[in-house]
Amino acid sequence: MAETPRPTHPLSVAEAWSVTADRAADTTFFFDFDGVLSPVTDDPEASQPVAAVPGVLEQLAASVRRVAIVSARPVSFLRSRFASLERVDLYGLYGLEVWHEGEVVTEPAALPWIPAMADLTERARAELPDAVLVEFKRLSVALHWRTAPQLAPVVERWGHEQAERLGLKIQGGRMVVELKPPVDQDKGMVITEGVRDAGCAWYFGDDMSDIKAFDALRAREAVDPAFFGVAVAVANPETGADVSNAADLTLESPDAVTAFLTDGLRRIQAQ
Numbered sequence: 001m002a003e004t005p006r007p008t009h010p011l012s013v014a015e016a017w018s019v020t021a022d023r024a025a026d027t028t029f030f031f032d033f034d035g036v037l038s039p040v041t042d043d044p045e046a047s048q049p050v051a052a053v054p055g056v057l058e059q060l061a062a063s064v065r066r067v068a069i070v071s072a073r074p075v076s077f078l079r080s081r082f083a084s085l086e087r088v089d090l091y092g093l094y095g096l097e098v099w100h101e102g103e104v105v106t107e108p109a110a111l112p113w114i115p116a117m118a119d120l121t122e123r124a125r126a127e128l129p130d131a132v133l134v135e136f137k138r139l140s141v142a143l144h145w146r147t148a149p150q151l152a153p154v155v156e157r158w159g160h161e162q163a164e165r166l167g168l169k170i171q172g173g174r175m176v177v178e179l180k181p182p183v184d185q186d187k188g189m190v191i192t193e194g195v196r197d198a199g200c201a202w203y204f205g206d207d208m209s210d211i212k213a214f215d216a217l218r219a220r221e222a223v224d225p226a227f228f229g230v231a232v233a234v235a236n237p238e239t240g241a242d243v244s245n246a247a248d249l250t251l252e253s254p255d256a257v258t259a260f261l262t263d264g265l266r267r268i269q270a271q
């Protein structure tokens, strides 16, 4: 059968699935976790994927070349939510951690920063108002104001001061600011590496840090016009229009992502 011609952006959903079904053996799907596979909750520890997600991802992984979750969460957290998945690759802490052959592999340049992150966590808990949730992630510290939105300016100011004091990187997100070691690693770099020899790739994201992943798909297309990249935004009012504007398609929620993938899987399997 002749290969479906590569459509130009903007894409229709039907075009995107048609090209993907043709190239399934050469396709990788990447997913962010929070807000994409899991609905947003006040307590980050309470987050769970949509019930059907593990089954859908495992089936997808059996039908395409590769499926990976690329998250700001630690790999240990992702493993706790996806223990049953055997075929899905996991990148944690923006790619500073990778789940590889049954163990967590950490970027060596980041390891010396663990004590500084632990100290910063203690300092944040002592200095910030109690309503700020301080999440220690071994190689980063996330400062959440979801349950106290009026504290956003206080937390952002404190975060920027600490980043300057310690020479850390700072990453904004959904009602959160995160402090990270000054190590060059982000979701865009994970995707750039991950699509190097792919013919087609999808990335599903909902937050500012995901725009770099969308950009990595675009950059790959620019050097190889035959490559087919699909950026999918999961819309939310917190990140405004920036994520949707950077995407090819927009879905409204993690439930909608699950239904969308179920439909896509049917199309791939029917090919």
Ligand SMILES: O=P(O)(O)OC[C@H]1O[C@H](O[C@H]2O[C@H](CO)[C@@H](O)[C@H](O)[C@H]2O)[C@H](O)[C@@H](O)[C@@H]1O
Residues within 6 Å of the ligand: 032, 033, 034, 035, 039, 040, 041, 042, 043, 044, 047, 070, 071, 072, 073, 135, 142, 144, 146, 173, 174, 175, 176, 178, 207
């Ligand atoms: O890259 P991701 O997997 O999307 O992780 C981004 C951040 O997700 C978590 O925070 C966000 O989700 C929480 C639970 O729904 C929510 O309470 C919070 O307001 C959101 O910012 C996680 O806790 C962070 O560490 C991640 O950076």
